[in-house]
Amino acid sequence: MGSMYLGIDLGGTEIKMAVVSDQGKIIEENRISNKANSDPSEIAKRIILHAKGMKNFKKLRGTGIGAAGDIDQEKGVIRFSPNLPNWKGTNLRALLGKELPGPIMVDNDANVAALGAYWLETKGKAKNMVCITMGTGIGGGLIFDGKLYRGATGSAGEIGHVSYEPFGPECKCGNLGCIERYVGAQYLNERARELLKNTESYTISTLVKGNYEDITPKVLAEAAEAGDSVAKKVWEEAGERLGIFLSSIINLLNPDIIVLAGGVSRANNLLLKPIKDAVAKRAFKTSARACRIIISEYDRNLGVVGAALLAKK
Amino acid sequence: MGSMYLGIDLGGTEIKMAVVSDQGKIIEENRISNKANSDPSEIAKRIILHAKGMKNFKKLRGTGIGAAGDIDQEKGVIRFSPNLPNWKGTNLRALLGKELPGPIMVDNDANVAALGAYWLETKGKAKNMVCITMGTGIGGGLIFDGKLYRGATGSAGEIGHVSYEPFGPECKCGNLGCIERYVGAQYLNERARELLKNTESYTISTLVKGNYEDITPKVLAEAAEAGDSVAKKVWEEAGERLGIFLSSIINLLNPDIIVLAGGVSRANNLLLKPIKDAVAKRAFKTSARACRIIISEYDRNLGVVGAALLAKK
Numbered sequence: 023m024g025s026m027y028l029g030i031d032l033g034g035t036e037i038k039m040a041v042v043s044d045q046g047k048i049i050e051e052n053r054i055s056n057k058a059n060s061d062p063s064e065i066a067k068r069i070i071l072h073a074k075g076m077k078n079f080k081k082l083r084g085t086g087i088g089a090a091g092d093i094d095q096e097k098g099v100i101r102f103s104p105n106l107p108n109w110k111g112t113n114l115r116a117l118l119g120k121e122l123p124g125p126i127m128v129d130n131d132a133n134v135a136a137l138g139a140y141w142l143e144t145k146g147k148a149k150n151m152v153c154i155t156m157g158t159g160i161g162g163g164l165i166f167d168g169k170l171y172r173g174a175t176g177s178a179g180e181i182g183h184v185s186y187e188p189f190g191p192e193c194k195c196g197n198l199g200c201i202e203r204y205v206g207a208q209y210l211n212e213r214a215r216e217l218l219k220n221t222e223s224y225t226i227s228t229l230v231k232g233n234y235e236d237i238t239p240k241v242l243a244e245a246a247e248a249g250d251s252v253a254k255k256v257w258e259e260a261g262e263r264l265g266i267f268l269s270s271i272i273n274l275l276n277p278d279i280i281v282l283a284g285g286v287s288r289a290n291n292l293l294l295k296p297i298k299d300a301v302a303k304r305a306f307k308t309s310a311r312a313c314r315i316i317i318s319e320y321d322r323n324l325g326v327v328g329a330a331l332l333a334k335k
Numbered sequence: 336m337g338s339m340y341l342g343i344d345l346g347g348t349e350i351k352m353a354v355v356s357d358q359g360k361i362i363e364e365n366r367i368s369n370k371a372n373s374d375p376s377e378i379a380k381r382i383i384l385h386a387k388g389m390k391n392f393k394k395l396r397g398t399g400i401g402a403a404g405d406i407d408q409e410k411g412v413i414r415f416s417p418n419l420p421n422w423k424g425t426n427l428r429a430l431l432g433k434e435l436p437g438p439i440m441v442d443n444d445a446n447v448a449a450l451g452a453y454w455l456e457t458k459g460k461a462k463n464m465v466c467i468t469m470g471t472g473i474g475g476g477l478i479f480d481g482k483l484y485r486g487a488t489g490s491a492g493e494i495g496h497v498s499y500e501p502f503g504p505e506c507k508c509g510n511l512g513c514i515e516r517y518v519g520a521q522y523l524n525e526r527a528r529e530l531l532k533n534t535e536s537y538t539i540s541t542l543v544k545g546n547y548e549d550i551t552p553k554v555l556a557e558a559a560e561a562g563d564s565v566a567k568k569v570w571e572e573a574g575e576r577l578g579i580f581l582s583s584i585i586n587l588l589n590p591d592i593i594v595l596a597g598g599v600s601r602a603n604n605l606l607l608k609p610i611k612d613a614v615a616k617r618a619f620k621t622s623a624r625a626c627r628i629i630i631s632e633y634d635r636n637l638g639v640v641g642a643a644l645l646a647k648k
Contacts, residue, residue, distance in 0.1 A: 092621075150486055162587075166479050173589025174463055174625040180586040183619065186501060188579045197582060197617040266501045269510065273493040274475075276486025304510040306496065308405075312487040 025083040028073055028122065029330025031134070032089040034058050034105030037069065040323075041078045042330035046141030048323060050076050058105060062112045070121040082123040084333025087114050088134030088325050095176050098128040127332035131155070131325060132179055133170055136163020138328030139281040142320040148278040152271055154181055155324075156286035160202040164275075182206065186267055201267050205260045207286050211237045213259065217252045225250040243289040257292035264293065265300025272305040272313050283318040290317055338396040341386055341435065342643025344447070345402040347371050347418030350382065353636075354391045355643035359454030361636060363389050371418060375425045383434040395436040397646025400427055401447030401638050408489050411441040440645035444468070444638060445492055446483055449476020451641030452594040455633040461591040465584055467494055468637075469599035473515040477588075495519065499580055514580050518573045520599050524550045526572065530565045538563040556602040570605035577606065578613025585618040585626050596631040603630055 024044040031038040033056060040051040052072050056065060073079060091103030098115025100106070115126040129137075136153035140146060151165040162181030164171040172178050182202035183195050190199020203209055215234050218226065225245045230236040245253035268280060287293065294317060301310050318324060337357040344351040346369060353364040365385050369378060386392060404416030411428025413419070428439040442450075449466035453459060464478040475494030477484040485491050495515035496508050503512020516522055528547050531539065538558045543549040558566035581593060600606065607630060614623050631637060 150491075164588075166484060171479060173622070174591040175589060175621050177619060177622045177625075178463075178587065178589035180589075180619060180622075183586045184583040185579060185617075186498075188499060188576070195619065197586075263501070266498060270497040273496045273510075274491065275477075276488060276491035276493075278487040304498075306490060306493060306508065308488050309486070309490045309493075312490075 025334070026078055026081050027330035027333045028076075028079075028082050028085040029326040029328070030069060030085065030087040031131075031325035031329055032056070032087055032106070033325075034090070037065070038326045039069065039072060039076075040326045040330060041076055041082065042327050044331075044334055045145065046138070046327050046331060048327065050078055051326070052076065056106075059108055060106065062109050062117065066114075066117045069118065073122055084125045084127065085118060085122045086127045086129070086134070086329040086332030087118070088129055088131050088329040088332075090131045093128055093130045093176065095127070095129050095172060098126055100128070125333055129170070129329075129332055130161075132161030133163040133172070134328035134332065135161070135283055135324040136165055136179070136281075136328065137170055137331050138320070138324035138326070139163075139283060139318050140165045140168075140328075141331055142324065142327060143281050143316065143318055144279060150275065150277045151279045151281060152181070152275060152277045153281045153283060154287075156205065156207075156282060156284040158207045160206050161284075181271075184267070184270075186263060201263070204263045205286065207239050210239055210242060210256055210260055210286065214242055214252060214256050217255060221252050223250050223252045226253060239286045239289060243292060246289070246292050254292070257289055258296050260286075261293045261296025262300050265297040266304060268297060268315065269301050269304035269310075272301065272309045276309045277313055279314045279316065281316055281318050283321055283324055287317045288321070293317070338647070339391055339394050340643035340646045341389075341392075341395050341398040342639040342641070342645075343382060343398065343400040344444075344638035344642055345369070345400055345419070346638075347403075350378070351639045352382065352385060352389075353639045353643060354389055354395065355640050357644075357647055358458065359451070359640050359644060361640065363391055364639070365389065369419075372421060373419065375422050375430065379427075379430045383431065386435055397438045397440070398431060398435045399440045399442070399447070399642040399645030400431070401442055401444050401642040401645075403444045406441055406443045406489065408440070408442050408485060411439055413441070438646055442483070442642075442645055445474030446476040446485070447641035447645065448474070448596055448637040449478055449492070449594075449641065450483055450644050451633070451637035451639070452476075452596060452631050453478050453481075453641075454644055455637065455640055456594050456629065456631055457592060463588065463590045464592045464594060465494070465588060465590045466594045466596060467600075469518065469520075469595060469597040471520045473519050474597075494584075497580070497583075499576060514576070517576045518599065520552050523552055523555060523569055523573055523599065527555055527565060527569050530568060534565050536563050536565045539566060552599045552602060556605060559602070559605050567605070570602055571609050573599075574606045574609025575613050578610040579617060581610060581628065582614050582617035582623075585614065585622045589622045590626055592627045592629065594629055594631050596634055596637055600630045601634070606630070 037054040041049045092101040153163045155161040160182030162179040186201040187199035193200035350367040354362045405414040466476045468474040473495030475492040499514040500512035506513035
């Protein structure tokens with residue numbers, strides 16, 4: 023067994039903690055509840071307490087923390103987190119560094135998930151990876167030459183805010199036609215509701231007990247698996263759009279692997295088949311053939327594993 | 336003075352050669368004519384002869400060659416070059432390595448131009464750069480963490496074949512709506528001719544002596560500078576499209592600098608102003624502020640300088 027690292031996935035409702043091997047294996051884990059208006063110094067005390075209670079605490083060679091939002095990786099500071107407004111400006115490195123094993127590394131959830139996927143899905147063997155986390159928002163992380171690529175100001179990887187249509191619908195970021203606006207969870211749900219204005223769906227209606235506002239990607243995946251034509255159309259459209267989009271990513275970055283993760287990606291083949299069809303039609307052949315496109319099996323652990331491996335040299 | 340390298344820019348009509356300092360300064364240069372049906376081994380002999388005739392030949396610490404087409408950088412082989420069909424499969428490393436100082440490095444023209452721009456425009460100081468070469472085709476090269484990024488199969492940086500509109504006009508690569516299809520030289524010329532169907536332009540007509548088939552980006556730049564409304568519209572449209580496109584690149588890659596080079600970029604502010612306007616409106620603020628967008632002043636030397644610096648460790 024090589025070195026071990028402590029990973030902390032700092033969420034708005036829950037904090038996951040795990041002792042992780044240098045190959046990305048979870049050895050020991052733990053959870054703490056959190057809430058949006060939590061106080062950083064109180065939560066830090068609880069994190070430290072739980073960390074010290076872990077069997078392998080003495081063996082840890084570093085600590086990594088992942089959180090949603092704008093993170094100053096160099097300083098280890100949360101500049102701003104949408105889920106944890108009170109944590110604005112919190113210096114996690116200072117707050118945790120006295121009690122937890124250093125180095126204390128901090129990064130945003132999308133980068134951390136990419137690093138987790140890199141180890142869990144490729145055992146650290148891929149050279150260049152693009153990771154796309156698909157939930158309400160579409161996030162991303164880039165691994166180039168085996169390392170997280172952060173760009174000039176640590177802001178790289180905003181894959182959700184790459185344009186799909188130059189004059190498409192307005193995105194919350196202020197731009198028009200961002201890919202998030204087409205394949206983010208809420209837009210899939212909206213698209214289904216739009217289609218349901220003209221087509222009845224007994225399956226979807228049953229799954230949401232008649233309330234279309236309760237449609238989620240999970241409902242749409244279930245309905246599509248059961249053969250529902252509206253749900254199938256939503257996934258086909260989303261998959262084709264993602265495939266067109268990924269063809270561009272493949273031509274630009276020529277990655278070894280693209281990993282899709284997050285709630286929306288659990289639609290699996292409903293999404294993956296139209297993606298692969300579009301890529302086969304549109305991307306450069308050499309680059310397309312060199313690029314595996316997969317959906318992560320390790321979904322829920324990517325954050326905590328990736329966080330831990332931030333601390334690996 | 337540090338080390339010196341020999342750069343060879345292998346074009347279809349001309350071969351530029353230069354002795355280049357490790358900071359990208361041209362110390363000595365030379366040209367050989369070439370033609371599309373030239374024989375590789377004959378040309379290689381002439382290259383070697385001319386190289387040996389250079390004053391600083393003994394001081395060279397390596398040789399780099401740039402050529403259009405599909406290059407196997409690891410083996411130093413031209414897999415295929417559209418400008419030099421007879422050179423298909425030519426192992427330049429083997430052909431030149433016995434007589435010219437090694438290492439013998441080979442890469443495609445877009446990567447080589449990016450490396451040249453990296454040294455000439457940033458003195459090797461930028462961390463992350465995107466270079467876009469704009470001529471008949473739109474090419475690109477990516478520098479990440481100070482090094483050329485080549486991707487899984489050496490095919491990265493095909494910026495011209497990133498989608499601008501998912502169902503736009505067909506591109507010669509087989510995909511639809513590639514950005515090259517909107518801002519490549521021939522499409523600017525076509526767009527001008529289209530506009531001229533409904534609007535007369537005394538300026539353009541005079542510049543091309545009445546033959547609209549002779550319209551070039553250079554003509555359009557001259558006409559726009561002279562206030563011609565058709566030409567101005569062509570550049571405003573192209574600039575806005577490039578700006579929308581670069582907003583995506585900025586959100587995705589968060590580069591320190593984007594360098595535009597090649598014939599089309601010589602329109603300078605006609606292109607740069609609408610680009611910057613679109614980026615200011617559309618890209619993430621932090622990333623947009625961190626990214627300089629410039630047009631290369633060293634245009635014609637990027638290839639030979641970048642080629643030489645391929646050989647720099």
